[in-house]
Amino acid sequence: MTDSTSRPTRRRIPWDYLAVAPFVIFAVMFLFMPTLSLIGTAFTDRAGNFTFDNIGGLFTDQILAAYSISIRVSGASAILGALIGLAITLAIIRGRLPAPLRSAVMTFSGVASNFAGVPLAFAFIATLGRIGLVTIVLRDVFHLDLYRAGFSLFSFWGLTLTYLYFQIPLMMLTIAPAVDGLKKEWSEAAQMLGANQWQFWRYVGLPILWPSFLGTLSLLFANAFGAIATAWALTGSNLNIVTVLLYNQIRGDALQNPGLGAALALGMIVITSLANVIYLIVAKRAERWMK
Amino acid sequence: MKPNKFWAWLVFALGAAYFLVPLLATFIFSLRMRRNELSFDAYVSVFSDPRFYGTFGYSLAIGAVTIVVGVLVVVPAVYFVRLRMPWLRPVMEFVTLLPLIIPALVLVYGYIRLYNSSSIIPFTSSAFGTDILLTGAYVTLALPYMYRAVDNGMRTIDIGTLTEAAQIAGANQLQIIGQIILPNILVAILSGAFLTFAIVIGEFTIASLLNRPAFGPYLVGIGTNKAYEPAALAIISFIITWGAMGMINVLGRFAPRTSARTD
Amino acid sequence: MAAFLEVNNLTKTFGTTTVVKSVNFAFDKGEFISLLGPSGCGKTTILRMIAGFEHPTSGSIKVDGQDITGLKPNQRQLGMVFQAYALFPNLNVGDNIGFGLKIAGMPAEQRRARVDEMLKLIGLPGFEKRYPYEMSGGQQQRVALARAIAPRPRMLLLDEPLSALDAKIRVSLREEIRAIQLELGITTVFVTHDQEEALSISDRIVVMNNGNIEQLGAPHEIYNKPATRFVATFVGHLNTIEATVLDAAARTVAIDGQTVTVSALPASAASAAPISLTLRPEVLAVGPRDGNDITLTGTISDVTFLGSVIRLRVALGRNIISLDTFNDQRTAPPARNEPITISLASKDLLVL
Numbered sequence: 001m002t003d004s005t006s007r008p009t010r011r012r013i014p015w016d017y018l019a020v021a022p023f024v025i026f027a028v029m030f031l032f033m034p035t036l037s038l039i040g041t042a043f044t045d046r047a048g049n050f051t052f053d054n055i056g057g058l059f060t061d062q063i064l065a066a067y068s069i070s071i072r073v074s075g076a077s078a079i080l081g082a083l084i085g086l087a088i089t090l091a092i093i094r095g096r097l098p099a100p101l102r103s104a105v106m107t108f109s110g111v112a113s114n115f116a117g118v119p120l121a122f123a124f125i126a127t128l129g130r131i132g133l134v135t136i137v138l139r140d141v142f143h144l145d146l147y148r149a150g151f152s153l154f155s156f157w158g159l160t161l162t163y164l165y166f167q168i169p170l171m172m173l174t175i176a177p178a179v180d181g182l183k184k185e186w187s188e189a190a191q192m193l194g195a196n197q198w199q200f201w202r203y204v205g206l207p208i209l210w211p212s213f214l215g216t217l218s219l220l221f222a223n224a225f226g227a228i229a230t231a232w233a234l235t236g237s238n239l240n241i242v243t244v245l246l247y248n249q250i251r252g253d254a255l256q257n258p259g260l261g262a263a264l265a266l267g268m269i270v271i272t273s274l275a276n277v278i279y280l281i282v283a284k285r286a287e288r289w290m291k
Numbered sequence: 292m293k294p295n296k297f298w299a300w301l302v303f304a305l306g307a308a309y310f311l312v313p314l315l316a317t318f319i320f321s322l323r324m325r326r327n328e329l330s331f332d333a334y335v336s337v338f339s340d341p342r343f344y345g346t347f348g349y350s351l352a353i354g355a356v357t358i359v360v361g362v363l364v365v366v367p368a369v370y371f372v373r374l375r376m377p378w379l380r381p382v383m384e385f386v387t388l389l390p391l392i393i394p395a396l397v398l399v400y401g402y403i404r405l406y407n408s409s410s411i412i413p414f415t416s417s418a419f420g421t422d423i424l425l426t427g428a429y430v431t432l433a434l435p436y437m438y439r440a441v442d443n444g445m446r447t448i449d450i451g452t453l454t455e456a457a458q459i460a461g462a463n464q465l466q467i468i469g470q471i472i473l474p475n476i477l478v479a480i481l482s483g484a485f486l487t488f489a490i491v492i493g494e495f496t497i498a499s500l501l502n503r504p505a506f507g508p509y510l511v512g513i514g515t516n517k518a519y520e521p522a523a524l525a526i527i528s529f530i531i532t533w534g535a536m537g538m539i540n541v542l543g544r545f546a547p548r549t550s551a552r553t554d
Numbered sequence: 555m556a557a558f559l560e561v562n563n564l565t566k567t568f569g570t571t572t573v574v575k576s577v578n579f580a581f582d583k584g585e586f587i588s589l590l591g592p593s594g595c596g597k598t599t600i601l602r603m604i605a606g607f608e609h610p611t612s613g614s615i616k617v618d619g620q621d622i623t624g625l626k627p628n629q630r631q632l633g634m635v636f637q638a639y640a641l642f643p644n645l646n647v648g649d650n651i652g653f654g655l656k657i658a659g660m661p662a663e664q665r666r667a668r669v670d671e672m673l674k675l676i677g678l679p680g681f682e683k684r685y686p687y688e689m690s691g692g693q694q695q696r697v698a699l700a701r702a703i704a705p706r707p708r709m710l711l712l713d714e715p716l717s718a719l720d721a722k723i724r725v726s727l728r729e730e731i732r733a734i735q736l737e738l739g740i741t742t743v744f745v746t747h748d749q750e751e752a753l754s755i756s757d758r759i760v761v762m763n764n765g766n767i768e769q770l771g772a773p774h775e776i777y778n779k780p781a782t783r784f785v786a787t788f789v790g791h792l793n794t795i796e797a798t799v800l801d802a803a804a805r806t807v808a809i810d811g812q813t814v815t816v817s818a819l820p821a822s823a824a825s826a827a828p829i830s831l832t833l834r835p836e837v838l839a840v841g842p843r844d845g846n847d848i849t850l851t852g853t854i855s856d857v858t859f860l861g862s863v864i865r866l867r868v869a870l871g872r873n874i875i876s877l878d879t880f881n882d883q884r885t886a887p888p889a890r891n892e893p894i895t896i897s898l899a900s901k902d903l904l905v906l
Contacts, residue, residue, distance in 0.1 A: 016375045023368035027386050030427040034401025035393060041404060088306040095299020105303075110536040111529070112310060114489040118510040119528035122521035123313045125514075126320035133316035165313070168306070185640035188607055189698075191627040192634040193654030193705060203653070207644040219391060226394025229495040229507065233514050243396055250400050250500055258404070265397040272392045289644045289685045 035269070041262035054263035063245065067267065070225055070242040073156060077163035078220035082213060084164070085171025086179075093179045106176065109169035116166040121233035124162045128153045154235040162230060167220050174219065178212035211283045211290070218279035222272040242268060314529065321522035333523035346509035350498075353422065353505065354491040357429040358484040361437045364430065366480065369441050370472060373450060387438040390431050399428055399497045421501050428497045433487035440486065444479025445472075482539045489535040493528055556619060558583035558741050559604075559709065564613035566599050573599050575765040576613065581758065583618075584739045586732065588752035591762035592788070598713060600762075601745045605711055606630050617708055633702030634711040637718055639694040641686040647673070647697050648682030654705035672700040675734060692723040699731065703738065710735070710742040716751060728755050749789045753777060761785050786832060786904065793875040795831045799823050807831070810871025814848050817900045829905065835865065837902040838877040840888075846897035854892050868894055 045051040058064070092102050115123075127134050130147060138144045152158050182205060190200040228243035235244075242264065249261040324332040337343055372379045390398075402424050406414035414420035430437075450472060457467045473480075495507030510528075514521045557580035566574040574596040581587050589597035602608040604615055606627035614623045622630050633654075641650050648669050649656075655665045673679045676696040686694055695715055702710060712731070716724045732755050735742050746752050752759050753773040761768045761776060761784075769781040780786035797814075800806040802823050806815050809831075816831070823829060839846060855874060856867035864887050866877045877896060881887070888894065 016371045019367035019371040020376070020379070022364045023383075026364045026427070026430065030402075030431045031386065031389055031393075031398070034398055034405050037405045038397065038401045084306070087302050091299040091302035091306075095296060095302075097296075097299055097303060101303075107536060107540055108310065110539070111533045114486070114536065115529055115532050117493050118495050118507055118514065119493055119525040122510070122514060122525035123317040123529075126522040126525065127313040127316035133320045134312065165310070168309075183638070183640065185636045185638060186642060188605075188627070189634065189636060189640045189642070189701075190653070191607075192605060192630075192632060192711075193701070194628045194631075194657040195653075196628055199657055203656075204642045204644065208642075222392055222394075226396060228396055229511075232495065233511050236515070243394065246396055246400065247496070247500070250396075250403065261400070262404070265400050268394055268397055269392070272394065276392060289646075289687065 038262045038265050039269075041259055042266040044259060046257075046259070051259070054257070054259040055266075057257070057260045058263055058267055062240070063242075063264065066240045066242040066245045067271070069156065069240060071271065073159050073163065073241065074221050074224035076156075076160045077167050077224045078217055080160070081164050081167025081220050082171050082217045085168045085216075086175055086209070086213065088168070089172045089175050089179050093176065094182070106173070109172045111169075113166050113169035113173060116227070117229035118233040120162060120165055121230045124153060124158075124165070125234065128158070128161070154238060159231060159234065159239065159241075162234065163224050163227070167224065170220060170223065171216055174216045175209070175212055178209055182208060207286070211286045214279050214283050214286065218275045221275045225268065225272055225275075314526075317522050317525050321519060321526055324519040333519040334527075336517075337520050337523050337527065342509060346504055346506045347492075349504055350492050350494075350506035353425060353429065353503075354488050356426050357433065357491055358487050360426060361430045361433055361483070361487060362480055365434070365437050365441050365483075366473070366476075367468070369438065369445060370450065370468065373442075373445055374454060383438070387435050390434050395428070395432055396496055396500075398431060399500050402428065403500065415501070421503060425497060425501050425503050425505075428501075429487070429491045429494065432494070432497075433483070433490055436486045436490070437483040440479050440483030441476060444476035447479075448472075448475045478542045478545050481542050485535040485538045485542075489532050492531060492535075557581060557616075558585075558618055559587075559743070560616040561600070561604075562614045562616070564600065564603065564615065565611045566596070566603060566608060567611045572611075573765050574603070574610075577765075577767055579760060579767065579770060581741065583741055585757045586735055586742045586744065586755060588744045588746055588756040588759045589762060590746055590749060590752040590759050590789075591768075593747055595762040596765040597745045597747075597760075597762050601711055601713055601743060604709075604743060605632060605634055631705075631707055632709050632711055633705070633707035634713065635695070635698045635702050635715045637714040639686070639691070639698045639718070641694055641698055641701070643686050645685075646682060647678070647684050647686070647689075650686070650697060651682075651700045651704050653701060658705055668704055672704050675737075676700045677730070690723075691719050692727055695719065695727060696730070699734070703734075703740065708741070710740050712742060712744040714745055714747070716746070717748070724751075731755070753789070761789065763788070780904075783832075791835050791876065792832050793835060795833070795870075795873045795875060797829050797831055797873075799825055799827050799829050801825055809850065810873055812850055812870070814850070815900060816903050816905070818905060820905055832904045833875075833898060833902055835876040835878040837898055838875070839897050840866075840877070840879050841895055842897050846899050848900050848903075849895060849897045851893065851895050854888055854890055854894050857887055857890055859887060864888075866894070868896060 042054050043050055043052070045053060058067075088105075091097065092105055124132075126132055128146070128151075129135065132153070135146050138146060153162070186204055186208075187200050190204055195203070226243065228241075228247055231239055231241055231244060232247065246261065246264050246268070249264065319329075321333045322329040322331065324330060324336070368383065372383055403415060406412050406420075406424060408416035414424040453471055453475070454467055457471050462471070493507050493510065494505065495511055498505035499508040499511070510521070510524055513524060560580045562578055564574055564577045565572065573594075577596075577600065589600060591597045599608060603610050606622070606625060606629075610623060614621055616622065617630070617632075642653065645653065648666075651669045651672050652665045655668055660668070669682060670679070673681055676699060678693060678696060678700075681689070681693070681697075686697070689697070695718075698715070715731070716728055719727065728751055744752070744755065753776070756773055758770065758772055759776050760770050763784050769776055769785045771779075776785060776789055780789060786792055795809055797807040797809045799819065800808050800813060802819060802825050804815070805817070805819050806813055807819075807829060808814075819829070842849065850870055852868040852870040854866055855869040858865040858867075859881075862881055863878050864881050866879065866888060867874055868877055
C-alpha cells in the first residue's frame with residue numbers, strides 16, 4: 001500500500017482487502033445475517049408486520065421459569081467453577097507443587113474443558129445416575145441413599161455438578177496466565193512491609209486477579225447458558241431450561257409461533273450480552289491501574 | 292511455608308478426586324455389561340455397530356473440511372490485519388468473540404430460518420447444502436479458538452520483521468505467505484486444528500437440528516436405548532479428546548520460541 | 555560500640571552447591587555497605603537471608619543485638635527495594651508508600667502525613683494519585699524507596715535497585731539514594747555487580763567471589779590496595795604486563811627488552827623466570843612526570859576519545875597496555891602509529 005503511491009504506474013493487486021474478504025464474507029453469512037434475521041423475526045408477526053407481541057409472549061410462567069432455571073444453573077456453575085478453578089490454580093502454581101504435576105494438570109484441564117456435551121452426560125449417568133457406580137457404592141457400602149436423600153442428577157444441583165466438570169478446567173486454563181503474572185517480588189515486598197500471607201492476598205494478590213476473574217466468570221456463564229447437549233443427554237426434554245425449550249421449538253415449533261421462538265433466542269443473546277456488559281463495566285473500574 | 296503446602300495438596304487432592312472418580316466409575320461401569328464379571332462386551336458391541344463407523348467417519352470428514360475452511364478464512368485475515376490494517380484488530384477481536392456470546396443453538400436457528408428451502412440461498416434443501424451449513428456453523432464455533440491460536444503464533448514470530456526481511460530479499464507476497472509465514476505458524480495452526488477437531492467430533496446440537504448423520508446425534512440415540520454402551524462411548528470419546536489435546540501438547544514443543552519481544 | 559549488623563559464619567547450600575561459604579562481617583549503625591561481585595557470587599543470597607526469604611544452612615544474623623535468623627520476613631522490620639521496582643500495580647503511589655503503615659495499623663490521617671513527607675523526600679510531591687504504570691522507571695524506583703523507608707525500618711536492603719534503569723538516571727538516582735540515606739542515617743546494605751556504583755556510594759564494600767569474601771574495606775582501600783588478583787581485576791581497569799626477571803636480587807625485570815627496576819619482587823621470583831606485573835591505566839603518564847622513575851617507549855596502537863579522558867593503547871612489543879590521559883582542548887589527541895614515551899612510578903607497579 002505504501003509504495004503504490006511512489007510507483008503509480010504499476011497496477012497493484014489490493015492484497016490487503018482481498019485477504020480479509022473471506023473472513024468478512026464468512027462473518028456476514030454465518031454470524032451477522034442469521035443473528036439479525038432472528039432479531040427481525042422476533043419483532044415480526046405472522047403477517048410480516050412490526051410487533052412487540054413476541055417479546056410480550058415471553059412473559060409466561062413456563063418461559064420465565066425456563067430462563068430462571070437456566071440463569072441459576074449457569075450462574076451457580078460459573079461462580080462455583082470460577083472459585084474452585086481459582087483455588088486449584090493457586091494451589092498448583094503458588095502452592096509450589098512439583099512442576100511435572102502442574103503440566104499434567106494443565107494438560108488434563110485442556111481435555112476436561114473439551115470433554116463436554118453428550119459423553120460427559122454419559123459419564124455422570126454411569127457415576128451418579130440411579131444405577132451409577134458411585135450411587136450404588138454409597139448405598140451398599142456406606143448406607144447413604146443419595147436419591148432417597150433428595151439428590152437427583154437430573155435436577156438443578158445434578159446439572160450444576162455435571163457442568164462443573166468443564167467449567168472448572170476452563171477457569172483454570174484462562175486464569176493460569178494471570179496467576180503466573182503475579183510476581184514473586186510483590187509477595188516479598190508485602191512481607192518486608194510487615195504483611196502476612198492473608199494481607200498480601202487481601203490487598204494485592206486478589207485485586208490484581210479480579211479483572212481476569214470477572215472476565216472468565218462471564219465467559220463461564222455464557223458457556224453454560226448456551227449449553228444444551230449435556231442437559232439433553234442427561235435429562236432428555238424433561239428439564240425446563242431455556243436451551244431445551246428453544247431446541248424443541250426449532251425441532252417442531254413447540255411454541256407454535258416462530259416469532260416467539262425468535263424472541264426466545266433474542267432473550268438468550270440479551271442475557272449473555274448483559275453478562276458481558278456487566279463484566280466490562282466492573283472490569284473498567286477494577287482495571288484503573290492497567291495500561 | 293509448611294501449612295501453605297498442606298492446603299495446596301489438600302485442594303489439589305479434592306480437585307483430583309472430583310475429576311478422576313467419574314472417569315474411573317464410568318470405566319468400571321462400562322465393563323459390567325456381562326453379569327457378575329467384568330468384560331469388554333460393551334466395547335465389542337460399540338465397535339460392531341456399522342453406524343458407529345458411519346457417523347464417526349462423517350464427523351471426521353466434516354471436521355477436516357471445517358479445519359481447512361477455518362484456516363483459509365482466519366490466516367490471511369489475521370496476517371494482513373496485523374501487518375497493514377492494525378486499526379481493524381479490535382473489530383476482529385470482537386467478531387471472533389461473538390460465537391462465545393451468541394449460543395450455537397441460536398445461530399443454527401438463524402441458519403434454518405435464513406437459508407431454508409424458500410430463501411435466496413436454499414442451503415437446507417439439499418444434503419450437500421446442509422453439509423455446507425453444518426461446516427459453516429462449526430467454523431463459527433471454532434472461530435474464537437482458531438483466531439487466538441493463529442494470532443498468538445503470529446505474535447511470537449514477529450511477522451512484521453520477517454515480512455520486511457523477505458521483501459528486501461526480493462520475495463513477492465505469495466512467496467512470503469507460503470514460504471515464510473505459513474511454515475513458521477504451522478504449529479499454531481495445527482494446535483487450532485486439533486482444538487477444532489475436539490469441539491466438532493462429538494457435537495450434537497447443530498448436527499441434530501440440521502438432521503445430519505453425525506457422531507453426536509448417534510451418541511444420544513445410543514444413550515436413550517442402551518445401558519452400558521454409553522459408558523463405553525464416554526470412555527472412547529475421552530480418549531479421542533485426550534488424543535487431540537495430547538497432539539497440541541506435543542506440537543507445542545516444536546513451536547518457534549519468541550525471537551523478539553514485541554510487547 | 556557494638557556492631558549494628560552482624561553476620562556470623564553464614565553458609566547457604568542449595569542442593570550440592572554451596573553459594574555462601576561461612577561469611578562473617580560486622581557493620582556500624584548508619585553505614586552504607588555494598589556487597590559487590592559478579593553474578594552468582596552469593597551477594598544476593600546473603601541479602602535474601604538478611605531479608606528472611608532464604609534460610610541459612612548455618613550461621614546467624616544479628617541486627618541491633620537481636621538474633622533475627624529465625625524470624626519471618628514480616629517480623630524483621632527491615633525495608634527492601636527490588637531490582638524490578640515491585641510496586642503493587644493495583645495501588646496508586648500514595649497507597650503503595652502507605653502500605654507498610656496501613657499493615658502496622660497507623661491511622662489514615664497520620665498515614666497521609668507520612669506519605670506526603672516521603673513524597674517530598676524523593677522529590678515527587680503531588681504524585682500520590684498516580685498509578686505505577688503512569689511513571690518512568692526512575693520515578694517508580696524512587697517510590698519503591700519511599701515505600702521501603704516509610705515504616706521507619708531498622709535497616710534498608712537494596713537489591714540491585716539501579717540495574718534496570720538508563721545510565722543517566724542510574725547516576726542521579728544513586729546520588730539521591732546516598733543523600734537520603736545520609737539524611738536519615740539508616741544502615742543500608744546495597745547489592746550490586748557494578749564496581750563504579752559500589753565505589754561511589756559506599757562507606758565500605760564487601761567484594762565477593764564464589765561465596766567467599768575477597769576483601770572488605772573502604773572504597774579507596776579496595777581500589778588502591780586490592781588484596782587479591784580477583785579484586786584488582788574486578789574493581790577498576792587493570793593492565794597486565796608479562797615480563798621476565800633479570801636479576802632477582804637487584805629487582806630488575808625486562809619488559810619487551812626494556813630494563814626496569816621494580817620496588818619489590820615476590821620471594822619466589824628467580825632469575826630468567828616469567829612474571830606478571832599489573833598497573834592501573836591512570837598511573838601512567840605521557841612523557842616524563844615528577845616522581846616517575848620508570849620510562850618506557852612504544853607505539854600508539856589505538857586511540858579512544860572518551861570526552862574528558864583519552865584512552866591510549868600503547869604497544870611496547872608483545873605487551874599492549876592502556877593509558878589514560880586528560881583531554882587537552884588546545885591540542886589534538888595523539889595519532890595512531892606515532893612513537894610515544896611513557897613514564898610511571900615503580901611503587902605503582904603491583905606484583906600479584
